[in-house]
Amino acid sequence: MSKKMKKLMAVLLCFAMLFSVTSVAQAKEDTADVKQVSIGFIGWGYTDTLGAAYKEYFDYIAEEFGMNVTLVAGTTQEEHISLAEDLIEAGVDGILAYQVTSPMMKLCDEAGVYLMQFGSPITDEDIQANLDGSDYWLGTSSVDDYKSGQNMVEALYEDGCRNMVVLGVAAGNPCHDLRWNGIMDKAAEYDDMTVIGEYRGGTAAAQEYSDQVQNFVAMYPEMDSIAMTGASSGNLDAVLSALDTVGMTGTVKLATLDVQEGTDTYLEEGSLLFIGGGQHPEVIFLAILMADIIRGSLDMGGEEVSLVGQFINIVGTDGYEEFKKYIMDDFPYYIEELKAVSTSFNPDTSYQELYDLWNSYSLDDVETRHAK
Amino acid sequence: MKTEKVRNFLPLAGLLIVFIAFAVLSGGRNLTSSNLQSIFNQSFFIMLAGICATFVYAHGGIDLSIGGLEGICMLIAVVSMRNIGFVPALILVILTGIVSGILIGGISVYGNIPVFITGLSLQYIYRGILKVATSKALITVPNQYTWLDSWGVKAVVLVAAAAVVGYLFKYTKIGRYEKAIGGNATATTLCGVNAKKYSVLAYVILGIGVGIAGLFAMVRAGGVNPQAGAAYEMDVLIAVVLGGMPLTGGAAARVRCGIIGALLIVVIENGFVLLGADPNLVDGIKGIIFIATVFVTIARRKGQVVN
Numbered sequence: 001m002s003k004k005m006k007k008l009m010a011v012l013l014c015f016a017m018l019f020s021v022t023s024v025a026q027a028k029e030d031t032a033d034v035k036q037v038s039i040g041f042i043g044w045g046y047t048d049t050l051g052a053a054y055k056e057y058f059d060y061i062a063e064e065f066g067m068n069v070t071l072v073a074g075t076t077q078e079e080h081i082s083l084a085e086d087l088i089e090a091g092v093d094g095i096l097a098y099q100v101t102s103p104m105m106k107l108c109d110e111a112g113v114y115l116m117q118f119g120s121p122i123t124d125e126d127i128q129a130n131l132d133g134s135d136y137w138l139g140t141s142s143v144d145d146y147k148s149g150q151n152m153v154e155a156l157y158e159d160g161c162r163n164m165v166v167l168g169v170a171a172g173n174p175c176h177d178l179r180w181n182g183i184m185d186k187a188a189e190y191d192d193m194t195v196i197g198e199y200r201g202g203t204a205a206a207q208e209y210s211d212q213v214q215n216f217v218a219m220y221p222e223m224d225s226i227a228m229t230g231a232s233s234g235n236l237d238a239v240l241s242a243l244d245t246v247g248m249t250g251t252v253k254l255a256t257l258d259v260q261e262g263t264d265t266y267l268e269e270g271s272l273l274f275i276g277g278g279q280h281p282e283v284i285f286l287a288i289l290m291a292d293i294i295r296g297s298l299d300m301g302g303e304e305v306s307l308v309g310q311f312i313n314i315v316g317t318d319g320y321e322e323f324k325k326y327i328m329d330d331f332p333y334y335i336e337e338l339k340a341v342s343t344s345f346n347p348d349t350s351y352q353e354l355y356d357l358w359n360s361y362s363l364d365d366v367e368t369r370h371a372k
Numbered sequence: 373m374k375t376e377k378v379r380n381f382l383p384l385a386g387l388l389i390v391f392i393a394f395a396v397l398s399g400g401r402n403l404t405s406s407n408l409q410s411i412f413n414q415s416f417f418i419m420l421a422g423i424c425a426t427f428v429y430a431h432g433g434i435d436l437s438i439g440g441l442e443g444i445c446m447l448i449a450v451v452s453m454r455n456i457g458f459v460p461a462l463i464l465v466i467l468t469g470i471v472s473g474i475l476i477g478g479i480s481v482y483g484n485i486p487v488f489i490t491g492l493s494l495q496y497i498y499r500g501i502l503k504v505a506t507s508k509a510l511i512t513v514p515n516q517y518t519w520l521d522s523w524g525v526k527a528v529v530l531v532a533a534a535a536v537v538g539y540l541f542k543y544t545k546i547g548r549y550e551k552a553i554g555g556n557a558t559a560t561t562l563c564g565v566n567a568k569k570y571s572v573l574a575y576v577i578l579g580i581g582v583g584i585a586g587l588f589a590m591v592r593a594g595g596v597n598p599q600a601g602a603a604y605e606m607d608v609l610i611a612v613v614l615g616g617m618p619l620t621g622g623a624a625a626r627v628r629c630g631i632i633g634a635l636l637i638v639v640i641e642n643g644f645v646l647l648g649a650d651p652n653l654v655d656g657i658k659g660i661i662f663i664a665t666v667f668v669t670i671a672r673r674k675g676q677v678v679n
Contacts, residue, residue, distance in 0.1 A: 046652055055652075070648045076602050077510075077593035078417070082638075085410040086645035089401065101594035102512065103521060126512045127594070171507040172598035201503065 034066040034344050037291040040087030041283070042080055042097040044173075045073045048232035049260045053280035057331065061284060064335045065342070067291055077101055088113050094138075094290045096283060099174065102130040109134050116290055116305065118283045120145065120174035138293060139305030141286040143279040145175045148311045149182020152227045152255035155274035155315050157190055161225035161253055165197040165216045167209055167239070168229035179229040179257065187227075196220045206234035213242040217252070228256040231275065236260065240271050259314065259323060267317045276311035278327040278363075285309075285358045288342045289351070297343040298351060305351070310361050319363055326366045333357075337369065383616040383632045386665045390636060394643030401646050402639070409523045413592070415638040416526045417442075417585045421608045422615070422630015423530075423537050424581025427546065427574035429612055429629075431553040431567075432621030433480075435575060436491030438582045438608060440498025441472045442601030445586025447502055450511050450596050458517060462587060469583030470576050477572030495605070503598045512595035520591045529588070533581065538627045540577075550574055554621020611637055614665055636665070 046055040051073075058069045070090060072083045080097060084104050087095055094114035097104065100122065108115040117140045122128045131137040156164060164187060168180045180200065187195050197220060199212045209228070216223055228239060236256065243252050250270040259277035266272035289305055292298035312327060314320050326332065339345040341354035394402050401407065421438060428435055445465040452461035476494055480487040505511075519525070541547035549570045552560040561567045582604075590596055608630070615633030618624045640661060644654045 068648070070645065071651045072645055073651045076599045077595070077597060078589055078600075081592055081594075082410075082414040082641070083645065085414065086642050089404070089407040089410055089642070090646045090648065091401075101510075102515065103518070103592060103594040106518065124510055124512060126514075127510075130515065170503055170598045172510070200507075 035295050036066050036068060037094070037294050038068045038070070038090075038092045039287055039290060040084070040090070040092040040095045041069055041071045041287075042083050042087070042095065042099075043071065043073050044075055044098065046071060049258045049277070050232060050280060054283050057280055057284050058287070060331055061287075061335060061338065065288065065291060065338070066344070067287060069287070080104065081107070084108070093294045096286055096290065100127065100131070102127055105131055105134050105137060108136045112136065114138050114290060114294060116140065116286055118142075118286050120178060121306070123174070137304070138290060138300070139307075141282050141305070141307035141309065143282055143309045143311055145178035146182040146185075148257055148276050148313075149179040149184075149227070149229070150186040151182075151276065151311075151313055152179075152257075152274055153183055153186035153190075153193075155313075156225045156227065156253055156255050157193055159225075159253055159273055162193050163196045163220065163222045164193060164225045164227055165213075165220070165223055166195055166199070166227050167212060168198075168200045170201055176229045183227045183229070196223060206238035209235050210238040210242040213239050214246060217243070217246045217248060223252055225253045225255070225273075228254065231256040231258040231260065236266070236272070237262070240266055243271060257311065259312075259320075259328065261328075263314075264317075264320050264324070267314070267320055274313065274315050276313040278312040278323065278332065278361075279309060281332050281358065281361065282307070282309045284333070284338065285354060288338060289354065292343045295344050297347065300351065307355060307358055309358050312361070312363050322363055322367060326363065326370055330370065332361070332366045332370075334370070380616065380626075382668060383614065383629070383636075383665075386614075386668065387632050387636045387639065390643070390661070391639050394639065394646065398643065398646040402643060407642070407646075411635065411638050411642055412523050413521075413526065414642070415634040416523075416530060417589050417604070418607050418611045418634035418637065419530060419631050420533055420585045420588075421578065421581050421604070422611045422634050423533050423627055424578045425608060425612060425630060426537060426541055426617075426625055426627045427550045428578050429554075429617050429619065430541070430547070430550040430621055430625035431557075431571055431574055432619070433487050433571065433574060434491065434609070434619070435476055435578055436488055436605050437472065437476055437494035437498065438578065439601045439604035439606075440495040440502070441469065441579065441582050442586040442589060442604045443502045443596070444468060444472075444498045444601075445583045446590035446593070446596040446600045447505055447511070449587040449590045450513050453513055453517055454511075458520075462584070465583035465587045466580055467583075469579030469581070471579070472582075473574075473576030473579030474572060476579075477575035481568045481571045491605075499598075502596075502600060506596060506598050506600075510595050510597045513591055517591050520588060526588060529584065533584075534627060534631070537577070541625075541627055546570065546573065551621070551623050551625060554625065555623060607634075607637065610662065614662060 043051055043054060045051045055071060062069045070087060074080050074083050080099055081103055084095055084107050088111040092113060096116050096118055098119040100115060100117040105115060114136050116138045120142045121140050166183055169176045171177055187193050197216045239254060243249055253273040254271060255274035257276045259275050263275055285307055312323060314323055341349050341357050343349055445468055448464050448468055449461045452464050476490050479485055480490040549565050553567050557567050611633030612629045614636050615629030617629035640658055
């Protein structure tokens with residue numbers, strides 16, 4: 001093949017891919033009998049446990065709820081602003097973001113696009129003041145990350161652990177920051193529990209955590225537990241295999257969040273004591289509220305949306321099978337259950353009913369509703 | 373000679389082809405004035421650093437510290453603007469850029485340490501400072517400075533930077549010496565040029581550009597957090613390569629490379645969002661488009677020596 005042909009082939013290949021991407025995007029056509037609402041979702045990625053669960057849930061509900069959801073991903077504030085600009089240009093009616101800032105609100109105000117934050121409440125007073133002055137700010141949803149951090153420490157303490165190492169990603173991720181604070185504050189409450197080491201520089205790269213665990217084991221033979229702010233992206237396997245390498249499986253107990261495949265083995269081995277997860281329906285409730293408000297079927301009367309949900313916690317081997325069956329391998333809320341609390345589909349329902357449904361989330365609750 | 377002219381035109385042609393392709397696929401959505409402003413706003417930071425990086429790439433160097441430097445400048449800018457105002461903040465970020473340029477250039481050139489090692493080391497130092505300073509909370513910029521986040525202000529800054537850098541690069545000995553160093557450093561030194569001094573100067577110019585970009589990036593982001601400036605160095609590197617800059621340095625270096633490459637990156641990213649593409653596919657397709665663009669546009673000379 002001549003050089004010119006190779007170059008031509010390279011260009012044609014790129015265009016073929018572009019067209020294939022477009023066809024995927026255009027396949028998301030409206031089939032619902034309500035006004036179509038276009039929502040942009042700014043996450044951090046869709047390959048980790050939680051991000052993948054968000055994507056799967058949106059794929060499940062979008063068409064049924066008359067939503068066209070565009071998922072985009074970025075990690076820095078600068079990227080988030082650029083993504084918000086692009087989503088607005090793409091014609092979305094509302095944006096769900098996990099790190100709302102004042103410039104993002106300004107962009108939405110100018111474009112007449114609604115904005116909500118998922119994952120955590122607004123903690124910065126300056127940002128909150130700017131959001132309060134906007135007609136397009138709708139509110140937040142959060143799961144209690146701070147409390148989940150405390151729960152991790154509590155479980156470790158009750159299991160007899162007293163010398164704990166804490167692992168977390170670098171400060172700046174609102175959810176992980178709250179978990180970290182919860183861990184530290186709870187540990188400080190126990191007079192006979194010591195945080196013997198902490199590592200918070202992580203980019204959440206699994207290898208980084210693995211190395212740190214081995215370092216801590218070498219430095220602190222008395223170490224008996226680890227609290228880690230997140231188990232996604234291979235971190236769970238990395239930390240536990242590092243403990244296995246140094247012969248500490250079952251001796252050092254781990255407490256963390258983000259239940260995933262293989263968790264059952266670790267729970268049975270005794271190396272994993274506590275794990276929480278299953279918080280992914282949070283964004284679905286937020287998206288439903290946003291669509292209801294945009295369609296005009298829900299009037300919040302000037303009140304901000306403030307959804308609060310729960311993690312589902314697994315301690316020891318209890319509950320894992322049920323968690324896998326009802327949360328991991330199935331959707332915790334089915335379409336009809338969600339439509340029942342959406343004013344677009346059920347004019348008799350209210351914000352409070354949706355709030356209560358999500359706020360009462362637990363493994364028992366899902367088992368009761370979806371008994372198999 | 374004719375082939376060389378065609379090759380010089382290829383990156384721009386690539387940009388136009390990609391832009392037109394997305395215009396067709398998105399039904400012209402990327403042609404609206406507001407979207408064009410968004411593309412400019414998003415590419416401004418990469419363009420500014422790309423323009424100022426011309427001297428570094430012309431002499432065959434590379435600066436991997438600029439992501440951390442941008443983050444540090446964002447931090448200095450936000451603290452200064454909260455306490456002492458815009459002008460002192462601008463002066464401080466420029467000074468920080470100069471000091472950083474002297475550090476990376478001085479350590480690598482006079483300490484005889486490979487510049488990518490120096491760059492990575494400084495990047496770690498900057499990131500460490502940033503993490504400590506912002507570990508408690510996001511530091512936000514006061515509302516009174518949002519006027520800086522307008523495309524008009526950025527256009528003035530960019531045109532001024534392009535004019536100054538273009539003049540220095542084309543009409544003064546600074547540009548000629550940088551290209552000469554990239555072509556053959558030993559021969560340039562034997563001709564009586566202080567190659568070390570001019571190499572350091574190149575990093576200082578880049579540092580100034582990154583400092584100014586950092587101030588604008590902070591205003592755009594609304595503040596600074598530990599991730600500020602992450603992967604900025606890779607964005608700039610990819611941009612200049614896509615724009616046709618030879619990483620080996622020398623006479624083929626052009627100021628326009630950073631501009632064309634930055635626009636190409638942003639047009640692609642913007643286009644994928646406009647199309648509503650699956651986010652898990654986008655990175656892979658972006659990578660293929662980049663490599664195809666470089667495959668078509670890169671200058672291949674036999675017997676090149678990497679500086």
